[in-house]
Amino acid sequence: xxxxQNRRDRSDRGIPEATVARLPVYLRALTGLQERxxxxxxxxxxxxxxxxxxAKLRKDLSHLGSYGTRGVGYEVEYLVxxxxxxxxxxxxxxxxxxxxxxxxxxxxxxxxxxxxxFRVAALLDADESIVGEEIGGMxxxxxxxxxxVIADHGVSIAxxxxxxxxxQGLCDRVVASGVTSVLNFAPxxxxxxxxxxxxxxxxxxxxxxxxxxxxxxxxxxxxxxxxPGQDAGHYVETVRRDARPGNGNGMTRAAEFTESAT
Amino acid sequence: xxxxQNRRDRSDRGIPEATVARLPVYLRALTGLQERxxxxxxxxxxxxxxxxxxAKLRKDLSHLGSYGTRGVGYEVEYLVxxxxxxxxxxxxxxxxxxxxxxxxxxxxxxxxxxxxxFRVAALLDADESIVGEEIGGMxxxxxxxxxxVIADHGVSIAxxxxxxxxxQGLCDRVVASGVTSVLNFAPxxxxxxxxxxxxxxxxxxxxxxxxxxxxxxxxxxxxxxxxPGQDAGHYVETVRRDARPGNGNGMTRAAEFTESAT
DNA sequence: GCGACATTGTGCACGTGTTCACAAGGGTTA
DNA sequence: TAACCCTTGTGAACACGTGCACAATGTCGC
Numbered sequence: 001x002x003x004x005q006n007r008r009d010r011s012d013r014g015i016p017e018a019t020v021a022r023l024p025v026y027l028r029a030l031t032g033l034q035e036r037x038x039x040x041x042x043x044x045x046x047x048x049x050x051x052x053x054x055a056k057l058r059k060d061l062s063h064l065g066s067y068g069t070r071g072v073g074y075e076v077e078y079l080v081x082x083x084x085x086x087x088x089x090x091x092x093x094x095x096x097x098x099x100x101x102x103x104x105x106x107x108x109x110x111x112x113x114x115x116x117x118f119r120v121a122a123l124l125d126a127d128e129s130i131v132g133e134e135i136g137g138m139x140x141x142x143x144x145x146x147x148x149v150i151a152d153h154g155v156s157i158a159x160x161x162x163x164x165x166x167x168q169g170l171c172d173r174v175v176a177s178g179v180t181s182v183l184n185f186a187p188x189x190x191x192x193x194x195x196x197x198x199x200x201x202x203x204x205x206x207x208x209x210x211x212x213x214x215x216x217x218x219x220x221x222x223x224x225x226x227x228p229g230q231d232a233g234h235y236v237e238t239v240r241r242d243a244r245p246g247n248g249n250g251m252t253r254a255a256e257f258t259e260s261a262t
Numbered sequence: 263x264x265x266x267q268n269r270r271d272r273s274d275r276g277i278p279e280a281t282v283a284r285l286p287v288y289l290r291a292l293t294g295l296q297e298r299x300x301x302x303x304x305x306x307x308x309x310x311x312x313x314x315x316x317a318k319l320r321k322d323l324s325h326l327g328s329y330g331t332r333g334v335g336y337e338v339e340y341l342v343x344x345x346x347x348x349x350x351x352x353x354x355x356x357x358x359x360x361x362x363x364x365x366x367x368x369x370x371x372x373x374x375x376x377x378x379x380f381r382v383a384a385l386l387d388a389d390e391s392i393v394g395e396e397i398g399g400m401x402x403x404x405x406x407x408x409x410x411v412i413a414d415h416g417v418s419i420a421x422x423x424x425x426x427x428x429x430q431g432l433c434d435r436v437v438a439s440g441v442t443s444v445l446n447f448a449p450x451x452x453x454x455x456x457x458x459x460x461x462x463x464x465x466x467x468x469x470x471x472x473x474x475x476x477x478x479x480x481x482x483x484x485x486x487x488x489x490p491g492q493d494a495g496h497y498v499e500t501v502r503r504d505a506r507p508g509n510g511n512g513m514t515r516a517a518e519f520t521e522s523a524t
Numbered sequence: 525g526c527g528a529c530a531t532t533g534t535g536c537a538c539g540t541g542t543t544c545a546c547a548a549g550g551g552t553t554a
Numbered sequence: 555t556a557a558c559c560c561t562t563g564t565g566a567a568c569a570c571g572t573g574c575a576c577a578a579t580g581t582c583g584c
Contacts, residue, residue: 018571024470028449042531051451055534055573062533070532070580087470088477095469102371106364112449112466117473157472180479181472183465187290187374189313197475199468203445204374206461207357208286208349210419210443211379213459215350217442280541304561317543317564324563332550332562 015086019060025050026057027083033076042073089117096155098170099162100125100133100140103185107161108136121153126166146170150177161185171198277348281322287312288319289345295338304335351379358417360432361424362387362395362402365447369423370398383415388428408432412439423447433460 029049033041043061047054061067061074064086068074084090095113097104100123107113113120123135126143133140141149149155158174160167160182167186174182175196182198184190187205190198291311295303305323309316323329323336326348330336346352357375359366362385369375375382385397388405395402403411411417420436422429422444429448436444437458444460446452449467452460 016571020471020474021467023474024464024467025451027470029451043533044531049451051453053573055575056571058531058533059572066533068532070578071530072581073531086474088473089470091477093469093473093476102364102368106368107465109364110465113469116466116470118466118469156476157469181476183468183472189287189291189311191313195479197472199472201463201465201468202286203369203372203463204378204380205283205286206445206463207355207375207380207419208289208351208378209282210445210459210461211350211355212282212285212348214355214418214443215353217457278541305563306561315543317545318541320561320563321542328563330562332548333560334551335561 015063019063020087022050022052022056022060023083023087025052026060027080027087027089030076030080030083034080038076040073041076041079043068046074092117092119093157094119094121094153094155095157095159096120096122096124096149096153096174097159097161098124098143098146098174099160099166099186100127100130100135101161101163104161105135107159107185108138118157121155122149124149126162143170146173147177150174150179155179157181157183159183159185160190164188277325281325282349284312284314284318284322285345285349287314288322289342289349289351292338292342292345296342300338302335303338303341305330308336354379354381355419356381356383356415356417357419357421358382358384358386358411358415358436359421359423360386360405360408360436361422361428361448362389362392362397363423363425366423367397369421369447370400380419383417384411386411388424405432408435409439412436412441417441419443419445421445421447422452426450 026046029046030041032049033046043054043058047057050057058068061079064082067079067082095118097107097120100108104123104125108120108123112118120138123138123140124143124146125131125140128142131140131142150158155174155177156179158171158179158181160170160174162170164186167184167188168190171182171184171190171192175192180196182190182192182196184198184200185202187202190200192198288308291308292303294311295308305316305320309319312319320330323341326344329341329344357380359369359382362370366385366387370382370385374380382400385400385402386405386408387393387402390404393402393404412420417436417439418441420433420441420443422432422436424432426448429446429450430452433444433446433452433454437454442458444452444454444458446460446462447464449464452462454460
């Protein structure tokens with residue numbers, strides 16, 4: 001996912017990527033407990049709230065240091081602080097949202113941004129008709145100003161919410177401006193140089209994964225059609241050709257995804 | 263991620279979860295090639311387009327069967343069909359979107375839904391003031407009708423795009439109505455019975471992961487404050503207490519995430 | 525002060541995922 | 555037909571992630 005995932009060379013402080021991905025979940029569960037006035041929590045309870053195994057939770061937390069008390073559990077407030085610090089949430093991060101379509105608007109209004117050290121400093125779009133519009137107290141600026149905006153505000157995270165066709169070009173521009181963290185909502189695989197992290201949020205991929213499992217529950221993939229396991233014999237070869245799209249078996253959904261939403 | 267992930271008991275047809283998660287990416291790359299009129303592609307080329315290692319690509323595809331030709335590569339159209347079939351995209355899946363805030367609207371208008379066998383059959387919300395509203399050719403219906411709508415349309419995938427507080431209750435209701443696949447945008451960990459798949463899309467988690475890496479690039483977590491590695495001695499103990507939140511070192515960002523966007 | 529108790533932190537074994545490197549085997553040309 | 559080339563498919567080694575089970579250890583009651 002991130003292009004740096006294979007740099008397990010101790011400058012990562014040795015925190016496994018899988019652990020990093022779960023820390024925000026723990027953090028959210030902990031802040032929930034905090035609001036309810038809970039002062040202390042055991043690994044068992046916290047693990048249940050976060051939907052993970054308790055041993056995994058303990059191992060994850062042990063990577064941050066030894067912050068629990070044997071026989072008692074973890075002090076909620078203290079753990080919130082430690083995880084926040086480890087994740088870098090004790091400082092502010094300046095975010096720019098690129099692409100102000102439906103999705104970009106939703107993101108601009110998203111409360112989760114402001115509440116945890118992420119400050120949206122700019123909204124940018126190429127469409128002249130929405131440049132100048134006010135959204136959530138911010139004025140949409142023209143994409144031509146991208147480099148200026150990044151430099152002026154010290155943007156460190158770019159959120160790309162444009163149509164697929166525009167994404168790579170804009171990504172190149174933000175990277176050229178020195179941004180090294182990109183959150184991509186466009187349905188394309190962004191190519192970036194080493195040292196730049198890209199994370200992808202892709203609705204249709206998630207749906208397709210669900211469809212796969214749903215199909216399995218319903219009794220495996222289409223009963224007709226070949227599924228050679230090991231036996232790629234000549235029988236399979238024959239059916240194979242027959243099963244090809246364009247031969248009358250409904251392969252009519254080949255249109256590329258259109259990211260018309262953004 | 264999915265609650266069925268540990269069912270590697272051969273009824274999965276032996277396709278690893280990691281492979282399933284990449285198939286949609288390959289599919290997108292392939293349809294892109296198809297549009298450009300490319301008939302054949304090598305594992306090397308396709309892997310580059312999908313942003314993965316070519317050996318990994320070949321191993322992934324080998325799980326579907328032996329669909330390449332040695333010395334030549336893979337036939338694009340045929341592979342598109344096989345992956346589509348394996349993912350269950352050769353049939354239609356009926357989707358209901360629950361929660362019609364900013365995000366729900368963005369999802370309702372998302373082109374990626376319609377183009378690949380996902381049909382949005384209903385929009386539901388609890389807010390009386392938007393029930394009856396027309397969005398993208400669909401009328402928003404009241405959440406009270408949830409069970410009826412699921413049964414009438416044969417909904418098999420529920421997309422939850424509500425505030426965090428409402429998500430678990432609605433999830434319980436859709437599961438009780440027989441839905442076994444849920445895509446959750448609300449920032450909570452949904453608890454579901456075995457046999458139900460939940461996938462989560464969580465913006466703020468992604469941002470926090472980026473922040474972690476960004477912080478590392480900038481030289482590790484806040485230089486002040488303790489980070490006991492192995493040596494949890496008494497010095498650390500002292501500083502530990504001092505570094506606690508509430509003792510004047512800026513731990514003021516404890517507010518829970520507010521999913522005000524939906 | 526001390527023993528019983530509860531829960532953490534972790535060694536270890538196992539399963540999953542990734543990558544290298546190469547044998548297997550179609551296609552193509554002479 | 556045969557030899558060569560190119561790319562697939564996969565064995566094997568390695569890296570990573572998970573979960574059990576228990577020893578280590580802090581707390582609390584007496």
